[in-house]
Amino acid sequence: MNILIGINSYFSPIEEEKLITRIRLITDKCNLDNISRTNAYLRYYTKNQEIQWAFLASQVSRNAGWNMCDLNGLWLPQLVSQKKRQQIYLTYEKANWLIFKDAYPQLLLYEYSTKINAPMFHLLKVFQVSSFMEQEWLEFWKNRDKKRLMNSLIINEQNVIQKPVIKNERIKHHIFHYLPYLFQDLLHFNAVLFPTLYGNLYGASVANFTSLDERIRLGNTLANLLFKNNLYQDFYDFARKREHTGSRKDYEKYIYPKMTNTTPILRAVFPIVNHRDSERGDWYKKKIKHKWRVSGDNKEPFLITDWYFNKQEQLHELIRQKNKWF
Numbered sequence: 001m002n003i004l005i006g007i008n009s010y011f012s013p014i015e016e017e018k019l020i021t022r023i024r025l026i027t028d029k030c031n032l033d034n035i036s037r038t039n040a041y042l043r044y045y046t047k048n049q050e051i052q053w054a055f056l057a058s059q060v061s062r063n064a065g066w067n068m069c070d071l072n073g074l075w076l077p078q079l080v081s082q083k084k085r086q087q088i089y090l091t092y093e094k095a096n097w098l099i100f101k102d103a104y105p106q107l108l109l110y111e112y113s114t115k116i117n118a119p120m121f122h123l124l125k126v127f128q129v130s131s132f133m134e135q136e137w138l139e140f141w142k143n144r145d146k147k148r149l150m151n152s153l154i155i156n157e158q159n160v161i162q163k164p165v166i167k168n169e170r171i172k173h174h175i176f177h178y179l180p181y182l183f184q185d186l187l188h189f190n191a192v193l194f195p196t197l198y199g200n201l202y203g204a205s206v207a208n209f210t211s212l213d214e215r216i217r218l219g220n221t222l223a224n225l226l227f228k229n230n231l232y233q234d235f236y237d238f239a240r241k242r243e244h245t246g247s248r249k250d251y252e253k254y255i256y257p258k259m260t261n262t263t264p265i266l267r268a269v270f271p272i273v274n275h276r277d278s279e280r281g282d283w284y285k286k287k288i289k290h291k292w293r294v295s296g297d298n299k300e301p302f303l304i305t306d307w308y309f310n311k312q313e314q315l316h317e318l319i320r321q322k323n324k325w326f
Helices: 013-030 034-047 052-070 082-116 121-127 131-143 146-166 169-176 179-187 212-226 232-241 249-255 305-325
Strands: 191-195 201-205
Touching: 013 034, 013 082, 013 121, 034 052, 034 082, 034 232, 052 082, 052 146, 052 191, 052 212, 052 232, 082 121, 082 131, 082 146, 082 169, 121 131, 131 146, 146 169, 146 212, 191 212, 191 232, 191 249, 191 305, 201 212, 201 305
Parallel strands: none
Antiparallel strands: 191 201
8 A cells, every 4th residue: 555645645734744744654654774665665666666765875875774784793893892883883874874865855745746746845845955956856757867867866965964064073083083084984894785695795895985076976886886787687686585684684695695794683783863954055056066967987896796795894903903912
């Protein structure tokens, strides 16, 4: 059953308020934690496959969950203090919460617009969504350019977190200037991974996360990879058939069946975070960089199963050496 069913197709101001209230309730319910966000994006994509960004968002959200659970796994606690790990977790959580709070009302408004066959994107401003995305949804409504919409949503999401997270002075001081973060960033130990049920890992490494241009480039690169004709079905099958728990066991069981699980499931170690909402403002300044519209990198060796294993081994060895000498 459609989550927005039962609202009249003719909208009075009172009915618009009912729709707005309902979208807020649904968004808040689905934005509780990484698990609920990941699942909500995937459910939405399954019903609205023309909105490709929803699948990309679900896959990237899975990776955020794995990164979160690494903080309470076997290895990182040997390198990073509990206080610092909590700060890193809250940074991941804040960024992903903000993106969902901005993006999910957009998805629900589009879904409802399809039910009444009339665009309702004038309501986006009520949810503090950028004027850029109001234009882009109207463009999609007219021309059905799926790739342009996905690119626009990538541009938007990264701008949404730029000021409150990336440029936040407290977060910059405690996280982005913190030595182990810089160390992993420079050596590409972190990567966005797209697993398959056949034991292969595809993806791209994350470098210079604080650069808005680089994050948008990465998003476009991941979008190209995710929807490659010869790989898409494998990625989609994994997402549908493998429940997201936050533990890297979700995919490592297919690659290294005998490997001991080293990360917990997310809901066993992290409580629900009560975020404070605030006025975000409109990041859009009537101009979009040309480079943001350029298709992502196609040169990387996207099959990274061996690369990933080697990088993990390097990190573990560095932690062993650190423990040996200190």
